[in-house]
Amino acid sequence: MNVLLKNILDVCAGAIGFYLFGYAFAFGHRPNERSNAFIGDWNFALSYTTEVGRDDSGVRFDGLPGQGWHSWLFQWALCAVATCIVSGAVAERCALPAYLAYAFFLSAFVYPVVVHWVWSPQGWLSAFNMSRDGYALILRTGAIDFAGAGVVHMTGGMAALMGAWVIGPRIGRFDASGKVNEMRGHSATLVVMGTFLLWFGFYGFIPGANLTIGTKVGATIVSRAAVTATLSAASAGLLALLGRFGASGGWDVVRGCHGCLAGLVAMCAGAAVVEPWAAILCGAGAAGVFVGAEYVVLHKMKIGEPK
Known part of the structure; x- marks a missing residue:
């Protein structure tokens, strides 16, 4: 119930914060001008967006071209994903008023600023922010993040890490000597079902980031993104499962599920540009990073997170 209520707060408080401030901080700029x-x-x-006007050719439009109602809704959905990542990391040990304030602040300011850096044409990291010679400002390519591996998941993940570090581990996570006590989930069935639901949802999350499918080029990009996401998730799940990283050294279905999700998250960045064989390598790398980071955070830094 605690986690479920936090997810409701993520969606509700996040929607209001993103409406009032977040969308403007992410993409807002005056017509015919550049933001910083x-x-x-x-x-x-x-x-x-609510104003009515006419474009340069005299055609009537509602709001700023390219930033209409549909744009806000899609971007809010991504914002909600970043915000809800934190709920599991602070489960059962965070006051709900404090969590409400966090959800509003992350949606209204923190996440939108990162979005502006990478996805806005004016952002300093953006691949769309071109210099006079026609190249992006940073390393001549900019930060390529097709569906938010860094913008969405890393932003939410870092917020989750900081939240878990500040609040501290749940009671019983470590014994008197500092050794980690395994706290397994109560239902592997729900974990697997949730994994497949998320995997299915990623087919809207990653290919949908192209924002269009009505042209041959758009259809090709969307198709490639779906294929590379599938291969990355599959290879990451296999490596996590066959590597026998579980505490017992045997088959661990939950660890396999974690690997699949790690592969999907990793492929959010380059799904539209990598080759299928490279997607398999990306998934394998994602599983290795996940296992290594979990070990460092839990066993070395003693930051306890719920599994």
Whole structure:
């Protein structure tokens, strides 16, 4: 019930925060002007989206071209994903008023600023922010993050890590000597079912990041993203499962599920540009990073998270 309520707060408080401030900080700029490279500064509370005007050719439009109602809804969905990542890391040991404040602040300011850096044409990391010679400002390519491996998942993950570190582990996570006590989930059936639901949802999350499928090029990109996401998830799940990383050294279905999700998250960045064989390697790398990071965070840093 505690985690479920936090997820409701993520969606509700996040929607209001993203509506009032977040969308403007992420993408807002005055018509025919550029925002700064750090943060957007226009269209708060969708004030410009609700206006009616005409474009340069005299065609009537509702709101700022390219930043209409559909754009806000899709971007809010990504914001909700970043926000809800934290709920599991602080489960059962965070006051709900404090969590409400966190959900609003992350959705209204923290996450949108990162979005502006990478996805806004004016962001300092953006692959769309071109210099005079036609190349992106950073390393001539910019940060390529097709579906939010860094923008969405890393932002939410770092917030979760900081939250778990500040609040501390749940009671019983470590014994008197500091040794980790295994706290297994109560239902492997629900874990597997949730994994397949998330995997299915990623087919909207990753291919959908292309924002269009109505052209031959768009259909090709969407198709490639779906295939590479599948291969990355599969290889990561196999490595996590066959590597026998579980505490007992045997088959661990939950660890296999974790690997699949790690592969999907990793492929969010380059799903539209990598080759299928490279997606398999990316998934394998994601499983290794997941296992290594878990060991460091839990056993070395003593930051206890619920499994």
